[in-house]
Amino acid sequence: MLMKEMSTNEMLQRIESLEEENYRLREKLIDNSRVIVELEKLLHEKYHILEGITDGLVAVDHEWRYIYINAATYRFLSKEKEEVIGKKITDYYPQYAEPLIAIKNRGKKCKLSAVLEEYSKQNDRWHEVLIYAVSTGYLFFFRDITSRKKAEEALIRSEERFRKVFQKSPLSKHVLKLSDLTIVAVNDSFEEVTGYSRGEVIGNKCEDLAIADKPDNLMELEEKLLQYERFDGLELNITTKAGEKRTMLCSAMLIEFNDEPCVLISSEDITERKRFEEDLRLSEERFRMVFLESPIPLCVVDTDSKRILAVNRSFENTSGYLREEMIGKTAVDLDFYYDLEDRNGSMNLLGIKGRYQNLEIKLSRKSGETMVALISAESITIQGRRCFLFQVNDITEKKRLEQELLQLARLNVIGQMSAGIGHEIRNPLTCVRGYLQFLKARNELAIYQDHFDVMIDEIDRANGIITEFLSISKKSTSKKELKNINEIIRKLEPLLQADGINSKIEVSFQLDQNIEDLMVDEKEIRQLILNLFRNGVDAMSEGGTMVVKTLKEDQNLLIIFQDQGPGIPEEILKNIGVPFFTTKENGTGLGLAVCYGIAARHNGTIQFDTSPHGTTVTVRLKRLYT
Template sequence: TLIDLVFVPQPHDRKLYDVIGKDGSTVFSEGYCPLPNKDHGAYLWGTASPFYDSHGNIVGAIECTRDISQRKQADKDLRIAKERFRKAFDASPAIMAVSEVADGRYLYVNDQFIQALGFSRDELIGISALELNIWSNPQERLQMIAILIQHGSVRNHLAHIRVKNGNIRIGLLSVEKIEFDGKQRLLVAMNDITELKETEELLRRSEERFAKAFYSASYAMTITDYTTGCHIIVNDSFLKLTGFERKEVIGYSDVELKFWLNFDTREQILRMLHKHGIVQNYDVLFKTKSGAVRNAHFSAVLIELDGDQRLLITIDDITEQKQMQQEVSRLERLNLIGQMAAGIGHEIRNPMTSVRGFLQILGSKSELVAYQSWFDLMIGELDRANSIITEYLSLAKNKPVEFSRLCLNNILETISPLINADALNGDKNVEWHLQKVPKISLDSEEIKQLVLNLVRNGLEAMTAGGTLTITTYIDGPDTILAVQDHGEGITMEVLEKLGTPFVSTKETGTGLGLPCCYAIAARHQATIDVETGPNGTTFRVRFKTEGT
């Protein structure tokens, strides 16, 4: 027993106790004692004090024992908790420190703190953040202290921290009051978000560059929903090209806008996207708000926007380019035909003139008067053949012309009675809108032929009661002649071949009327633009005003 140690403190007896000591003559000890009939024991704390007689001799001792099992368990739990805290603290990927409440001096820092800030442990322990001058923005420190005083803790406070080499790191700072080594301390944890912020900034700049490129692009661009095809964002070039307002497009699909000339175009594009993930410079035909048909190179690529799949679409309008290519090809064919006609025209016309003359002589003889109608028919057919040869000859680009400075309106006024008469015969109307235009270099006879061909085509395109409009006006440096009908428009198949020799939709047409118009325009260094739709067609002949 513990009393025995008062009298004979043997080493063998000391081994029975976890803790043993002496305070003066009093012996104290701590040890584990098995309990009878139990599968566990108890931790006991005991003291033994000696009794002395009048001569100072030990005659006895008094022993006091108490069960400290609960305290021992609490000590054990606390030790385990501290060990867990230190392991979690040291292993944490966050920048962590324990500091004094009063002055902020660091008591303990983890390895991540040392690695991130570049200081050694000796340079940190016992020094405050203020002394280290790690706050890049002192105002952020004052705001953090104010939050800590008001709420008792801090959550994700943005802080710019200066590390040892002078670089600035950005972090989200959290502070909690804890008990550490028996005293109240501050647990400081910071999540370094410098790379995240840099990535966000790069993303912001990238999105800004994309937005600038998207909205300032000269070609039409739109972002649509991959599933529904509804437009989410469109640039100004898209609106300018299609003629729609932004509110008429956003939230609507191409199908609802009747954008595609052919209904299955979008399905073909989606199949290509599904197979290849991208569409590049696919030739498409689309309709503007006014119904005008345009030709374009269509490109699309799948992108992710706000977590959803979208289509980034670019539409490069190549209508004018296509028209130019067709114009060059058509003019080359016209010139070839004109050169051939010029080569053989003389040889054909001479015998035709001789035949016509003899037919006139025969028709004047009294004994052949019964055949006069036949002679007239043959002479008429010869004249018709001669006019066709004349049209052939007009196709040649080197056909001689006589230019004079003339007013386009004056030429139109000279043939207006003929045009009005043609319209009246077909129960149709002609409206004239001749604005003041300057004199330009023109061949009067060729311009008459050009106008009559355009007018007759327009009249034939309309039903009875239709109105043809002839307009002249100035557009910048150009003088414009416009002939507008209100027919059903020109189909795409015909429009692509417009101006090609021998292409005609009329049963008795030669297909040379419009080619002659294009040839005449070319000799006048003019161009012909065509705008067609379900409500009619407009031919605009654009003459250069300046320098003529």
């Protein structure tokens, strides 16, 4: 009975306790239902907005259970709505428990309470998680920051590369704060070039350390940077810690360094290059001076194109061309070579050996005058360009003097011979001629009259040759008087014109009226003029013009004969004036030898200039008229 009552009381107490718990649960359920109703009402009103945002949105109650998830969050969670609604967020993300407890303890509402960053291996995405405490629970915003994180990672890698490149660059690099141009970073090469350590320069200005010789250059650098953001090619002179002067070629650009606008300056030490350039400039200047002012004619020709690149003043004087007329042209364009075979042979020799020395070659001046030159050539390189350097030594006058000396030597030998044997030959011939005349006068020998006449004529011709032979000798006497060469030529003019008419050529006289009288042997000068004139006429074909002119030249008087014949071949030119050398069928070979003798006795010379267009013979007599 007692046990039963106790059981009843116990049951009553249990029932009462259950009713109280049921009431609390019902109140709580009513509260949760009210929250849910309010939240659902709010969500319903803003649903179209919440579902449209790209960030993930999650609402949980105070028990951390999911009560709303927008579409963007499902993509992030990769789960269906039914799987997560009503479940605790910490079931999926236990790491949120700590910040949620901290937020609850702070008791803040409707303010940003926590910021987290999370990485999802499942979809390789980064999200920023923003947690807000609200009256109904907590709101989670998930913002995709993958692009930002990748950019940050790329920036970190870039900065790491920058640090490596910056520190290990062979160029000197330093960073200046744009606001006051203080140094905030330097690399190893900067320390090596300047001699300053990082600790000595960081926080200081270049001009404070006397590194920059001209602070104005730094101001110019700053102005250009503000205008162009970067530029290259500024030369700065610096002074190292040891006091050594260095020249730096700088480039600069604006950068962000430690979240501040700065200037990155990269500098190449060009001190040695500048010294080399200066040495090269001085060397080129010296070469240019030596080249331009050299008394030896010099010419630089491009190896490939064979075009003239440079000539000096002596070359201009020798060739007769101005520099502007030659640059860019070839020797063939300018007809430098008298014979193209000489040009081809010399260039072939250059191609094989790369150089040659003292080749004797005939060249043509701009005036058409021929000259003899010793040419040397050398392969050189000018500013990376392969060239030939030609040295032209004009030996025309030397060759002329040699020819004159040779001629004089020949005349001297012949003169000595003629003086010795002339009379010895003439005396027997005179005796023979006398006997022939005696025999011719005898009646019984009249039938041989014609034979005697032929023999006497031949003896007379031999005597004439001996007379010419004797006239070559310098020992021959000559009677010199003060005469005018023009007057001598005018006296001969009818005879010369007659020779021209007979040969069907025109004769032109160009006599300088300013010439002075000379001490000459008129008879010998007449003979010289006739011989040289007739040689020119004989060399011409019908229809040409033979020119005879006189000219005053310094202390000399010139008698010039210009024909329009085919020129004199080289092998014949070498033998001109040699006694008994002739190209005429009935010539004696003494005419020019006599002319040389006459010129020598008048302290003069004879010069031949020949080309395929004709020959010019110049008799040069010194004015000895006292």
